[in-house]
Amino acid sequence: MENKLPIGQKLTIEVQRLGINGEGIGYHNRKAIFVDFALPKEEVEVEITADFDTYYKANLVSIVKKSPSRVEPFCSVYHECGGCQLQHLAYDETLKLKRELIIQAIRRYVKTPVSLDLIKDTIPSEPNTHYRNKASLPLQYKYGKNVIGMYKPNSNHLVEIKDCPVQEQDINKFYTLILNQMEKRKMLAYNNTSKTGTVRFIIIRRAAATNEMQVTFILYKEDPEVVELGKYLVEKFKEIVSVYSVINDDLKSREFFTKNTHLIAGKEAINEVLNGVVFSLKPDAFFQLNTKQADVLYNKVIELGNFKKTDIVIDAYSGIAPIAQYIAPHVKNVYAIESVQASYQSAKDTIIQNVNKNIDLLKGDVVEVLNRNKNIPVDVIVFDPPRTGLGEKVTEFLLKKKPKKIIYISCNPSTLAKDLDVLTQTYTIMSIEPLDMFPFTAHVESITLLSLK
Ligand SMILES: C[S@@+](CC[C@H](N)C(=O)[O-])C[C@H]1O[C@@H](n2cnc3c(N)ncnc32)[C@H](O)[C@@H]1O
Numbered sequence: 510m511e512n513k514l515p516i517g518q519k520l521t522i523e524v525q526r527l528g529i530n531g532e533g534i535g536y537h538n539r540k541a542i543f544v545d546f547a548l549p550k551e552e553v554e555v556e557i558t559a560d561f562d563t564y565y566k567a568n569l570v571s572i573v574k575k576s577p578s579r580v581e582p583f584c585s586v587y588h589e590c591g592g593c594q595l596q597h598l599a600y601d602e603t604l605k606l607k608r609e610l611i612i613q614a615i616r617r618y619v620k621t622p623v624s625l626d627l628i629k630d631t632i633p634s635e636p637n638t639h640y641r642n643k644a645s646l647p648l649q650y651k652y653g654k655n656v657i658g659m660y661k662p663n664s665n666h667l668v669e670i671k672d673c674p675v676q677e678q679d680i681n682k683f684y685t686l687i688l689n690q691m692e693k694r695k696m697l698a699y700n701n702t703s704k705t706g707t708v709r710f711i712i713i714r715r716a717a718a719t720n721e722m723q724v725t726f727i728l729y730k731e732d733p734e735v736v737e738l739g740k741y742l743v744e745k746f747k748e749i750v751s752v753y754s755v756i757n758d759d760l761k762s763r764e765f766f767t768k769n770t771h772l773i774a775g776k777e778a779i780n781e782v783l784n785g786v787v788f789s790l791k792p793d794a795f796f797q798l799n800t801k802q803a804d805v806l807y808n809k810v811i812e813l814g815n816f817k818k819t820d821i822v823i824d825a826y827s828g829i830a831p832i833a834q835y836i837a838p839h840v841k842n843v844y845a846i847e848s849v850q851a852s853y854q855s856a857k858d859t860i861i862q863n864v865n866k867n868i869d870l871l872k873g874d875v876v877e878v879l880n881r882n883k884n885i886p887v888d889v890i891v892f893d894p895p896r897t898g899l900g901e902k903v904t905e906f907l908l909k910k911k912p913k914k915i916i917y918i919s920c921n922p923s924t925l926a927k928d929l930d931v932l933t934q935t936y937t938i939m940s941i942e943p944l945d946m947f948p949f950t951a952h953v954e955s956i957t958l959l960s961l962k
Pocket residue numbers: 795796797826827828829830831832846847848849852873874875876893894895
């Protein structure tokens with residue numbers, strides 16, 4: 510077994526490329542070694558930490574030969590927090606990497622040859638720091654105080670975050686302020702061992718255009734003090750206009766929101782304005798996390814769609830239907846499909862409050878709604894699915910329905926490439942444009958234009 514490296518073994522490798530999680534990848538006897546924080550063309554000393562069938566994981570011990578693209582991370586807890594994966598790489602290089610990850614996925618899954626000219630340069634995010642308009646952070650009571658932060662990847666160690674450089678500044682400011690108020694009021698983070706305290710997470714969302722903020726407390730059980738704190742926040746700070754509590758005692762679930770969600774102070778929704786449209790955001794409605802870059806993305810849809818006033822368009826996986834709102838003035842009618850009640854309701858409220866009335870909301874699963882409405886004479890379909898992509902049933906529908914144009918927004922290069930492999934039977938890829946929605950993370954967003962052959 511010459512290929513077997515024992516756990517704890519140190520060795521020096523040359524890093525060949527970056528993987529989908531931003532990790533450096535080198536090889537030992539043709540078996541991959543994944544090393545966080547290592548960069549291509551670097552020679553690094555690593556220590557093997559895990560041996561899987563097809564690859565090893567290793568820690569970076571030291572850098573023997575440094576990449577010219579290596580930079581000093583700008584966050585003091587970057588190596589512990591896990592929220593960002595690429596702060597040690599120059600920003601321009603992170604953009605090239607995101608394009609490269611799409612190329613790798615296309616080469617792996619799409620049988621039809623795709624010219625590299627069709628895969629454009631990544632559209633940068635401006636700004637690339639303090640871009641996140643929402644944070645959902647867990648709390649712990651440790652060392653005699655409430656601490657807020659992020660769990661270190663694959664551990665239950667909470668890394669304290671005081672001033673996150675990717676969250677909007679006002680969000681950082683209000684986390685500190687709320688923690689100070691909790692301390693004054695002797696309120697505790699929930700502790701599952703001692704069964705003390707109530708607050709599990711605090712979610713803060715900010716609307717850039719109006720500077721309105723919404724605070725949501727995720728609680729293990731009811732807490733009258735949280736209600737008092739919510740009322741205080743709304744009375745004292747003009748920015749905080751909406752405060753909710755959610756009782757959620759399911760410690761295993763990844764969902765924050767339950768039926769036990771209540772407005773405790775202020776108004777039900779905060780208002781964001783994009784492209785002249787006022788969107789009302791309740792806490793459990795989907796909204797893109799990088800507001801400026803969302804506007805860039807939606808304008809890209811308009812550019813690629815090159816819509817006509819007679820066009821009938823479908824906005825599938827529509828969320829609160831911002832894409833439908835951007836498209837509506839350019840076309841005859843838009844149908845927006847969304848399955849989650851909160852987002853569907855926000856989309857409905859938005860239509861009532863705004864001028865675009867040529868939008869029809871269809872609630873339900875995309876596959877079911879498309880099949881139920883297969884007689885709609887659709888010209889263009891815009892898809893913005895979750896990471897799972899379109900999948901077999903949607904691509905099957907498209908191969909039969911044959912809309913002239915498909916615009917596919919993807920947040921996962923692998924599922925995009927698998928779907929494109931099927932769609933290229935009937936469609937030509939006109940362009941694939943990566944777009945940096947989450948700077949300094951390994952997330953890759955892209956927008957693809959397909960035209961019927
Ligand atoms: C990536 S978000 C895009 C939302 C919207 N385009 C935007 O830019 O805000 C995907 C949306 O698809 C919805 N969704 C997920 N699976 C769905 C399905 N099977 N059918 C309909 N909607 C779905 C989610 O609730 C979410 O709102």
